[in-house]
Amino acid sequence: MTEERFSPLHQRHLDAGASFTDFAGWMMPVRYSSDLAEHHAVRTAAALFDLSHMGEILVLGPEASDALDYALAGKLSAIAIGQAKYSLLLSREGGIVDDLVVYRTGEDRYLVVANASNREAVAAELRDRCSPFACDVQDESDDIALIAVQGPRALEILTEVPGVRVDGLDDLGYYRSAHGHYGEHAMLVARTGYTGEDGFELYLAPEAAPALWDALLETGAGAGLVPAGLASRDTLRLEAGMPLYGHELSLDTVPSQAGLGRVVNLKKEGDFVGRAAIEAGPDDGARVLVGLAAEGKRAGRADYPVFDGEDEVGIITSGALSPTLGHPIAMAFVAPDSADLGTELFIDVRGTRIPATVVSLPFYKRKA
Secondary structure (H helix, E strand, O other): OOOOEEOOOHHHHHHOOOEEEEEOOEEEEEEOOOHHHHHHHHHHOEEEEEOOOOEEEEEEOOOHHHHHHHHOOOOHHHOOOOEEEEEEEEOOOOOEEEEEEEEEEEOOEEEEEEOHHHHHHHHHHHHHHHOOOOOEEEEOHHHOEEEEEEOOOHHHHHHHOOOEEEOOHHHOOOOEEEEEEEOOEEEEEEOOOOOOOOEEEEEEOHHHHHHHHHHHHHHHHHHOEEEOOHHHHHHHHHHOOOOOEOOOEOOOOOHHHHOOHHHOOOOOOOOOOOHHHHHHOOOOOOOEEEEEEEOOOOOOOOOOEEEEOOEEEEEEEEEEEOOOOOOEEEEEEEOHHHOOOOOEEEEEEOOEEEEEEEEOOOOOOOOO
């Protein structure tokens, strides 16, 4: 899409003094106060994110399960009603068209959540791949708003919001969803998240979103809840080692390179798009994704080169000075010979070689 798009919560963001950035054609809040304050709020209390730019695509009908088993890399027919699954939409060459979260909301009904930048591509691919099956693909993105509340106090806050009714919210497991209501409006409540903390995603009609946003902020104010923008969301997901499409994932990346080989189910019956390419494996010497940790305050950023001695062996995909850990972290694609844990590499930070060590992902894990 070429026209500028606005969230149904745009006026709320303006009123809160947010700074904005263009994200896949959407004007979205990048921050309200400071990136650090919003980041720390998620780690210590809770924060509220507007994710209404994401794509929501329904696949429904008697053969919806079979269709998605063919269209996606995972076995979606195996998940229970109310369960969610992280999956991949692969090209026939094995590259990643998009990474997705798929919710099974009924026996023959699935909700596929796509990245905003790939919404049209995902919808088109699903329509094409599902066409031989008895099912229907409907892009419902414009009719759904998405609010996420993330942080260790998220459950406490959501439970207390007037008008929110969700049966079994206290017992809702990770990567599970439940039907609920906000006032008279139906709502899907999911417990997935993209920050490394506990939290919930609230899918509901756009016209109901501003009132729910206000109610969440009012209820959560005493617990430290603040609105948060895309900048803090990016450092949170980086600390949690979660890939971002366009950085760690692309059409030129096969899942095993990005540490997502487990997401591809080669044991499921029948063919699926990209299967032959995945079975053939990546090219010899294909770079693999690693975590890098450094000391000091100078952080490697996306597209900075990585060296092993004098040899350039990779490139940074995402990097920042970690607000939680207090030192620079990065994800990078490097040559397999330079990918072993403990390997000492160097990041070229604007002409200065900064030593960095290959470490396991994620960089941060919340305490159970």
